[in-house]
Amino acid sequence: MEFEKNQIYHVFNRGNNKEKVFYYEANYVFFKKKLQEHISTYADLLAWCLMPNHFHLMIEVIQPIIKGISLNQSIGRMLSSYTRAINKQERRTGSLFQQHTKAVCVSHPPKLMPAWYMQHGITIITPASPEKEYPFTCMRYIHNNPLVDGFVKQAQQWKYSSLQEYLGLSDKPLVNLNKGRYYFTE
Numbered sequence: 001m002e003f004e005k006n007q008i009y010h011v012f013n014r015g016n017n018k019e020k021v022f023y024y025e026a027n028y029v030f031f032k033k034k035l036q037e038h039i040s041t042y043a044d045l046l047a048w049c050l051m052p053n054h055f056h057l058m059i060e061v062i063q064p065i066i067k068g069i070s071l072n073q074s075i076g077r078m079l080s081s082y083t084r085a086i087n088k089q090e091r092r093t094g095s096l097f098q099q100h101t102k103a104v105c106v107s108h109p110p111k112l113m114p115a116w117y118m119q120h121g122i123t124i125i126t127p128a129s130p131e132k133e134y135p136f137t138c139m140r141y142i143h144n145n146p147l148v149d150g151f152v153k154q155a156q157q158w159k160y161s162s163l164q165e166y167l168g169l170s171d172k173p174l175v176n177l178n179k180g181r182y183y184f185t186e
Contacts, residue, residue, distance in 0.1 A: 005063065
């Protein structure tokens with residue numbers, strides 16, 4: 001992953017072999033602390049969703065490298081640290097996440113995008129002008145993930161998502177609400 005300053009990215013990864021990465025409520029809370037610690041100095045978090053076996057982030061990069069450490073390295077450190085904690089908790093060894101965390105630039109998507117594509121068994125329709133619409137689509141996709149996966153009947157019921165923050169249901173938002181509200185639609 002290479003991150004560019006002032007660009008917006010959809011960052012995601014899932015459990016190795018599609019296995020769980022969050023076992024208990026405390027795991028979600030711990031991962032949120034890790035996000036604050038490892039992402040916030042490099043990027044503004046615009047949206048996030050933690051699912052039992054994967055996560056989604058939408059970030060706007062402020063500074064891709066700080067004191068010789070890249071955002072990419074910081075994400076790697078975050079996932080390694082989280083993995084060590086879960087491995088200890090679950091008395092397991094080995095990789096928790098898939099080897100490569102994905103990052104897709106949503107503020108400047110590729111010029112030639114298909115009109116539609118499949119992602120996690122869902123048909124995604126790309127907007128007519130992706131450079132303007134893709135960040136809005138990405139935020140909706142992230143917030144609706146628990147609904148689409150059948151964990152809740154309404155997206156706002158999922159408490160491990162920034163949707164709660166945008167709806168004023170969270171005391172301590174992780175996201176930069178001022179920047180993120182531009183892309184947020186209910």
